[in-house]
Amino acid sequence: MAEKAVPAEVVAGTTVDHLTATYQAHYRSLLGLAALLLDDTASCEDVVQEAFIRVHSARNRVRDREKTLAYLRQTVVNLSRSALRRRILGLKLLSKPMPDMASAEEGAYDQLERDDLIKAMRGLQRRQREVLVLRYFADMTESQVAETLGISLGSVKAYGSRGIAALRVAMEAAQS
Numbered sequence: 227m228a229e230k231a232v233p234a235e236v237v238a239g240t241t242v243d244h245l246t247a248t249y250q251a252h253y254r255s256l257l258g259l260a261a262l263l264l265d266d267t268a269s270c271e272d273v274v275q276e277a278f279i280r281v282h283s284a285r286n287r288v289r290d291r292e293k294t295l296a297y298l299r300q301t302v303v304n305l306s307r308s309a310l311r312r313r314i315l316g317l318k319l320l321s322k323p324m325p326d327m328a329s330a331e332e333g334a335y336d337q338l339e340r341d342d343l344i345k346a347m348r349g350l351q352r353r354q355r356e357v358l359v360l361r362y363f364a365d366m367t368e369s370q371v372a373e374t375l376g377i378s379l380g381s382v383k384a385y386g387s388r389g390i391a392a393l394r395v396a397m398e399a400a401q402s
Contacts, residue, residue, distance in 0.1 A: 240288040248294045249278045256302050263306035273309060277301035346396035354389030357382055 240248075249256075253274065260270035281288070281297050288297050347355055353375075360371045361382075372382045 240285045240291050240294045244291055245282055245285055245294055252295055256298060259299060260302050260306050264309060269309055273302055273305045276305050342397060342400040346393050349396055350389050350392055353385045357385040358389045361386055
């Protein structure tokens with residue numbers, strides 16, 4: 227009994243040679259299509275090359291060889307859209323600056339310094355504390371402090387000077 231020769235199964239789709247020839251013949255028009263959708267040449271070239279690679283790997287799905295160029299064009303459009311979406315997302319993420327936050331260690335150290343300062347302020351004489359609070363925390367001028375407390379400008383300067391010296395000593399003692 228003679229066996230019949232079974233013909234090799236014909237795979238539908240475009241051939242590598244046809245796809246390559248189509249790509250080479252229409253490279254500039256595909257690049258122009260990408261250029262209409264994107265704004266820089268490097269991205270356009272990347273998109274067109276990626277389109278060739280994707281259509282090459284899926285060439286068996288191209289049932290009609292005459293539609294090879296249509297597949298390439300559609301892939302260029304889709305990849306251009308994806309590139310634009312990635313750019314827009316990147317711009318949205320970049321437009322929100324990261325908050326300038328201190329580390330946990332810095333925050334703890336700042337809190338300790340504030341606590342030490344408050345303790346040192348409580349240890350000052352009442353007039354020294356009042357002058358320093360109004361002068362440096364309320365940001366008043368020496369004249370404004372004198373008027374607010376009902377004391378002379380010279381007294382404001384004296385209380386301020388003595389208060390700062392006492393704070394310096396207290397803060398140094400707290401840090402050692």
